[in-house]
Amino acid sequence: MTNTKQILAMLKSQAEGDTDRFYSIALQIAASEARKGHRATATEIREAVDGVRSKNSRGASVPISFAQPRGELESLLDLQEPKLKLTDVVLQPTVSERLKDLIREQVKRDWLREHGKTPNRRVLFVGPPGSGKTMTAEALAGELKLPLYVIRLESLITRYMGETAAKLRLVFDETLKRRGVYLFDEFDAIGGTRKASNDVAEMRRVLNSFLQLMEKPNATDSVLLGATNHPELLDQALLRRFDLVLEFDLPTDEQIKKLIQKYLRPLKFPRLRWKEIVECARGLSQSEIARASEDAVKTAILDERNTLNSEDVLRRLKDRADMRRAFGQIK
Numbered sequence: 001m002t003n004t005k006q007i008l009a010m011l012k013s014q015a016e017g018d019t020d021r022f023y024s025i026a027l028q029i030a031a032s033e034a035r036k037g038h039r040a041t042a043t044e045i046r047e048a049v050d051g052v053r054s055k056n057s058r059g060a061s062v063p064i065s066f067a068q069p070r071g072e073l074e075s076l077l078d079l080q081e082p083k084l085k086l087t088d089v090v091l092q093p094t095v096s097e098r099l100k101d102l103i104r105e106q107v108k109r110d111w112l113r114e115h116g117k118t119p120n121r122r123v124l125f126v127g128p129p130g131s132g133k134t135m136t137a138e139a140l141a142g143e144l145k146l147p148l149y150v151i152r153l154e155s156l157i158t159r160y161m162g163e164t165a166a167k168l169r170l171v172f173d174e175t176l177k178r179r180g181v182y183l184f185d186e187f188d189a190i191g192g193t194r195k196a197s198n199d200v201a202e203m204r205r206v207l208n209s210f211l212q213l214m215e216k217p218n219a220t221d222s223v224l225l226g227a228t229n230h231p232e233l234l235d236q237a238l239l240r241r242f243d244l245v246l247e248f249d250l251p252t253d254e255q256i257k258k259l260i261q262k263y264l265r266p267l268k269f270p271r272l273r274w275k276e277i278v279e280c281a282r283g284l285s286q287s288e289i290a291r292a293s294e295d296a297v298k299t300a301i302l303d304e305r306n307t308l309n310s311e312d313v314l315r316r317l318k319d320r321a322d323m324r325r326a327f328g329q330i331k
């Protein structure tokens, strides 16, 4: 069943106190069993390894620390401790399925690597403002129990492209050293083709260094997330580098209802005219619907009521629609 070399290697690693190697060989054995079609045996070995590992809380091959970055990195990375979970975000079923796949690949990344596969880790979120991209980034970090580092693009991108490229390298070096979720929010600022700019050649150089840095193998499996409202501004070459592109969109009727229910809690709302409310909310973003619902809750609190009616909600949704129109006219 198992070959003698593997047993000897396990004994040797045990003698040397190299537990990681010990588990790694055990997982290799599990992998070869799986290849032979012995799925039950493979699962048994893998679960035994997972069990011992989590007992010794050494599941991660790289220690995870929530340390605040220091030195120059301090101005480039903003550390956030994620408090959200995926269930806090109202998402399209396809998007949440893909996120769950990603989480599974990340959680079982050792197992994938034992089989010579690399877990997905470069992800782009595309969608209109207020559709929950930033929020989902936090929820993803929350699910993975990893720190969320938001890259401060305003400090990263300077007038001097050489400097920008150097800072970018610093950030990427950090992703290799410290496992985490790294969010390049409003990513089009770096990823843009910048046709209008007269610094085209320089910007290309920054973009090229970004592409090369993205390709670098990353033993920590840090997750690189880009989020953008303007995918059309992104270079095609860049889009292709992502393992996964997830599209966020305006909420569907069903999602509108879920969002309102979520943000009206903990107040009671027994008899809302849902059909009318959903119609009124159509065209608004998730964020606008969330804010409208919260406004309705605030009004009720100030009125010292604990029940909401349809008018409370409709009025606030209409306010948001008006605000949107007002902004639309400015453009």
Ligand SMILES: Nc1ncnc2c1ncn2[C@@H]1O[C@H](COP(=O)(O)OP(=O)(O)O)[C@@H](O)[C@H]1O
Pocket (backbone or CB within 6 Å): 088, 089, 090, 091, 127, 128, 129, 130, 131, 132, 133, 134, 135, 136, 227, 259, 286, 287, 288, 290
């Ligand atoms: N899909 C969603 N589910 C629940 N709340 C949402 C969702 N999208 C947006 N929100 C609310 O709106 C706020 C702003 O959303 P955000 O994640 O910043 O949007 P984006 O990054 O796409 O512009 C969030 O903090 C949350 O309160």
Ligand SMILES: [Mg+2]
Pocket (backbone or CB within 6 Å): 130, 133, 134, 135, 185, 227
């Ligand atoms: Mg955002």
